[in-house]
Structures are given as C-alpha cells and as structure tokens.
Amino acid sequence: EDQVTQSPEALRLQEGESSSLNCSYTVSGLRGLFWYRQDPGKGPEFLFTLYSAGEEKEKERLKATLTKKESFLHITAPKPEDSATYLCAGQGAQKLVFGQGTRLTINP
Amino acid sequence: DGGITQSPKYLFRKEGQNVTLSCEQNLNHDAMYWYRQDPGQGLRLIYYSQIVNDFQKGDIAEGYSVSREKKESFPLTVTSAQKNPTAFYLCASSIKVTGTSLKQYFGPGTRLTVT
Secondary structure, three states: OOEEEEEOOEEEEEOOOOEEEEEEEEOOOOOEEEEEEEOOOOOOEEEEEEOOOOOEEEEOOEEEEEOOOEEEEEEOOOOHHHOEEEEEEEEOOOOEEEOOOEEEEEEO | OOOEEEEOOEEEEOOOOOEEEEEEEOOOOOEEEEEEEOOOOOOEEEEEEEEOOEEEEOOOOOOEEEOOOEOOEOOEEEOOOOOOOOEEEEEEEEOOOOOOOOOOEEOOOEEEEEO
16 A cells, blocks of 8 residues: 655754655655645645656755655755645555645744 | 635534535646545545546545536535544645646645534
8 A cells, every 4th residue: 555654743943953854655656756835724835746766856945855765855944934734745546645744843 | 816716714514414615726627636634644535536527536435425517616525424524625636637747736725613
C-alpha cells in the first residue's frame, strides 16, 4: 500500500533559524512528489512538484529536494509569515497520497 | 479570476440529516476530487471524477455520495450513514486524473459540524 510519512509533526523555530522538514514515501511507480502549504482554515496552496531523484526546486526561502525514498523541504532564514502546515503528497497511478503534515511555527 | 469555490465556509447540521457541500471550478479542468481532513491527519480521498457523468470511490467513500452533471460542478452529499461527519472538507481539481503530473488546485474548504 502506498504511504507517505512526514516528520516532525510540529516544529517551532526562531526567526532566522534554518531547518528541514522530512517526507518519506513508499509510492509504487512514483510519478511526482508534491509540496503544499496550508494556512489554518484554508485550502492547501501548491508549492513544488519534483519528478526524479536529485531534482531540486526553490522559491524564496524554500528549497525542495528529492531522493529515491524521501523528500526534504529546506527553509532558510525563515520569517514569521512562513508559519503554516506543510503537506507533501506522492502521486501514484491515479491519485495523490498525502502525509499528515508538519506544523511549522516561526517565532519573531 | 480562475479558481475553485466552495460554499458555505461553515455548515452546521443535526445528526441524521443529509447535507450537500458545493464545489464549482472555472479552470476548465476535467478531474475533480473531494477530500476530508481531520486534525493531525493527512487528506483522505472520498470521491473523484475524471469526466462528466462518471466518478469513482476513493479511500473513504462510505456514507458519502457525489454527482457530476456539469464539468464545472462536483457536489458532495454527506448522508446520515456517515458515522463521523464532522470534519474539514476540501474540493480540488486537476487537468486530468492520469498522466505525468497530477497537480491539484484546492478550494478554500467547508467546515462541517454535526451535533
């Protein structure tokens, strides 16, 4: 059965303190690894799609990387507005399988 | 602006009543999806539709029903058979269901509370 696991469940950082979020996956025939940002009470907002091991994508303070077993979302010098839940999802044959998310809090 | 709309944002119902959640998209996407989100859990797929007048069960379809009479619309009915209906419901769409990229666009969600 396809599965996606994110760690940690919650992470609290000081403003400017860099860190990484982990997404481990076992998705048969992975066709894409997606990262979304979700603010409280709102729908997820698309961040990145990664297709093959070794691929990296960046957007502002965020960089996503992909290996054959996991993906990382690196956040560099975060600001309070980066506080949100970050979801990753692996694309199988016909659907996305989501992890449970990492709730990130950046303290000023 | 193109996007997905869900209404209402908050919905309250008494136990035993059926309730229908609305989802409309103007992105001209073929595929539409319904997810359920509970605290501390990932999104779980309820139903999805690849084309008008066709839909498939997801992982947790019991107690739910859908229709797809128009490309733009994919309403979800939460029936009285759903044992734990209180949750945050998200609608999404993508260009297609199969292919190399399933990038899904999400609506703002409907929070359903059943007492």
